[in-house]
Amino acid sequence: GRPYGAIPNLAIVKLGADGRIALYNRSGTIDLILDVVGFVSSTSQASAGRFVSLTPSRVLDSRTGNDGDNVSGPIGPDGTVDVTFAGRGGVPASGVDAVLVNVTAIDPTASGFLTVYPTGAARPTASSVNFVASQIVPNLVLVKLGTNGQAGIYNRSGATHVAADVVGYFTS
Numbered sequence: 009g010r011p012y013g014a015i016p017n018l019a020i021v022k023l024g025a026d027g028r029i030a031l032y033n034r035s036g037t038i039d040l041i042l043d044v045v046g047f048v049s050s051t052s053q054a055s056a057g058r059f060v061s062l063t064p065s066r067v068l069d070s071r072t073g074n075d076g077d078n079v080s081g082p083i084g085p086d087g088t089v090d091v092t093f094a095g096r097g098g099v100p101a102s103g104v105d106a107v108l109v110n111v112t113a114i115d116p117t118a119s120g121f122l123t124v125y126p127t128g129a130a131r132p133t134a135s136s137v138n139f140v141a142s143q144i145v146p147n148l149v150l151v152k153l154g155t156n157g158q159a160g161i162y163n164r165s166g167a168t169h170v171a172a173d174v175v176g177y178f179t180s
Contacts, residue, residue, distance in 0.1 A: 065097030068172035082167040094157020105180035118166025126154030
């Protein structure tokens, strides 16, 4: 069986000269899903696309409800909350294209996944955090900011608390 389900992870990888990357599996057989969520340009455009690292700052914790977005309690099945990143946790109120966020599913009631995506955009089919019931599962997520400097966090099934800690941002 699959005791842990699908396990996601974010990797920032330099492309080879042929524009490709190599993936290696040490042993056994695996199924692999590769989602491209962004890119870093090699051209120098003033300060656009520059990454700025931050001391981690919690901008969402649905267990406490003191996040500024009035998110209190777990995200229910097929539910989405919009989280404001611009102007919070060290992220400037403007001039930001995307944020790097550690998103954690906390004590979900059923197996499922979270998808983090720009508000105002169609929700992608890619998952950002996969979990089984009663786990605490984090994953690092790179997300473009959408409407009002926000990103939506969608929960597929069951109910789960969510924490989001911003750790950096990319300038626009």
